[in-house]
Amino acid sequence: MTNSHDTLAMISDIAAICTEPMPADDLATAVIERLSGDIPFEAAALSTYDPTNGVHSTIAGTEYPSEVVGYLNDGFTVDDPAFLAMRFRHSRPLRWCDIPRYSETFSAREVFQPSGFREGVTTCLFTRDGRYTGSLHLSTTFAVPLSDTDVDCLAAMRPVLGTLLDSLRVVSAAAWTDLVDSAEESALLTKGKQLVPLPGLPCGTLLTQDGPVMRRILVAAALPGQRSLYWTAPDGRTFLIQLTPVSAGSVVTMRERRPPRGLTNRELEVLALLTQGLSNSEIGAELHLSHRTVATHVEHILEKLQCRSRVAAAGLATAEGIVAPPATTG
Structure with a gap:
């Protein structure tokens, strides 16, 4: 993504997708497809968080091996220092390059790198009232981080995607x-x-x-x-x-x-x-x-x-x- 016009177009399209009267997993798949048109990544996952049991589950994704998906929904959410900082401090999306020596952490060394990934970004998602509802993960096989503009775009989309993943929201109620x-x-x-x-x-x-x-x-x-x-x-x-x-x-x-x-x-x-x-x-x-x-x-x-x-x-x-x-x- 190269300019503010592209950024606004991306956010506008994602917002439009998220308001369509369709099941959340279908909308999440459409979101990932739209993201792939402007943001470079080779694997993606949108995971929703169920506050009633504390469990994450992926509702849409592409190209992540099953063992990576399992880790993203389990060990990553309780042990990864970058994820914990984002979730509990409501920080911006974080790339590998934003965390000192992240490539030496368990997540990178034991999970992502063996699957071929060399960079990535995670975005913790929140509703407008501050409830955590899930996360967006993007990874690449090349050691080039997403641009600051791409990260800004992901940050701007957090409330929209957070509402989409909200397990408590009413989906397409007829009355x-x-x-x-x-x-x-x-x-x-x-x-x-x-x-x-x-x-x-x-x-x-x-x-x-x-x-x-x-x-x-x-x-x-x-x-x-x-x-x-x-x-x-x-x-x-x-x-x-x-x-x-x-x-x-x-x-x-x-x-x-x-x-x-x-x-x-x-x-x-x-x-x-x-x-x-x-x-x-x-x-x-x-x-x-x-x-x-x-x-x-x-x-x-x-x-x-x-x-x-x-x-x-x-x-x-x-x-x-x-x-x-x-x-x-x-």
Whole structure:
């Protein structure tokens, strides 16, 4: 790619592809084909991330051997220093040449080079609201890195591709009725912040204006895009609550689910309060637990989320739609 006109044309075409009413894997294949017209690479893969189980899976790709694809979706995402920097620091796309002595890392030495690759770039993808949804990998058999212009182009496309790979997005829903299929309860949250019944559907017992989960729903609704959170009801059941923007507000659905990432119901409650900034003592008072019990729950949460700090756990839980983000005032 040689000039700004080409860059804008590329981004415009990719954006148009991503909004077509087709399955995500078909659109991802079309994206890679379009990229190949302007960006030099010999292998490519678009991998989506499922926040419910922490697994990456490739939905479109070309020319990567199966063992490389397997590594990109597994070991690369947990051990490669460049990937970890991009995912958790939201950095720009990184080429081999951007990382000192990258050719000596395990990824390059044991996986990419034996398969014939000498350079490459990975782009971590995020939605506009900051949720990580997957990654784009491009590799070449020649040791010439992509140009800075190409990297700028990939960086500019991240929100578009991030939305395409979002495992929580609604794909080609024919009507709002598709959104509420199989939901235990559903309602419309109006732009005036009122929960009202959807046409032809009965009122629920939990999704009510003065219900116990209303505050968290309002916090989630204040953020752009589709949002989700898990919530433990007073009777001990855990629900996945999803908010999908529509022209009149947001369709809210509740489906009974097990907590994600192996969390227990109690750990989910502790995580929700931890994310709101409460201390262990405050969490204990809220849930009627001892300080030692809360500390044990926090330790288990950090282990299951693979985080080293409370702040990291809160950020990850919010980004993956496990709990509602901290409420803001003002």
